[in-house]
């Protein structure tokens with residue numbers, strides 16, 4: 001299997017952490033979808049990373065489909081609970097964390113445009129999604145993990161999102177306002193799967 005991704009994408013990091021936690025071998029092909037010579041559209045018509053290329057050439061996207069697939073391929077250690085309520089709760093966490101990542105990535109892209117073309121309203125709207133999303137996560141963390149004693153995909157999605165904010169928007173300083181997320185992040189940072197996949201330019 002091959003994972004086509006950038007080293008900065010929070011969605012790709014989610015997949016990389018799942019691969020590491022499940023100890024699934026996978027080649028990592030770095031491709032930045034914004035580069036003029038990107039090959040991503042050959043693998044994903046949406047031109048987005050991450051893309052998983054299965055042995056045999058079939059491709060999977062997006063990150064939520066990929067992690068679901070990896071859970072099917074190698075159920076242990078279990079990252080998505082089998083029990084329906086807990087499974088939906090994990091998916092809700094993932095949607096929330098991915099949504100914060102989407103809003104942060106949208107601001108990053110907007111700020112790349114010439115200053116006169118940037119929309120301050122659009123940036124403010126995305127910023128409120130980040131702030132509201134972080135506040136919702138902070139009040140929902142049960143401890144020690146998002147959903148109590150079990151380490152799940154919820155923690156992987158949240159940790160990836162927080163790492164992206166540190167990387168692109170350190171000025172948000174989320175640790176000062178969201179103590180439960182700070183404690184969670186400190187715990188997650190001790191796992192090799194998180195330590196070895198930190199975003200880098």
Ligand code: GSF
Nearest residue numbers: 009010011033048049050062063064105
């Ligand atoms: C989001 C992927 C995405 O936005 C997923 O895989 O979960 N829902 C999707 N990827 C960005 C890079 S990053 O911000 O993570 C991407 O590939 N953007 C290129 C583009 O043309 O939008």
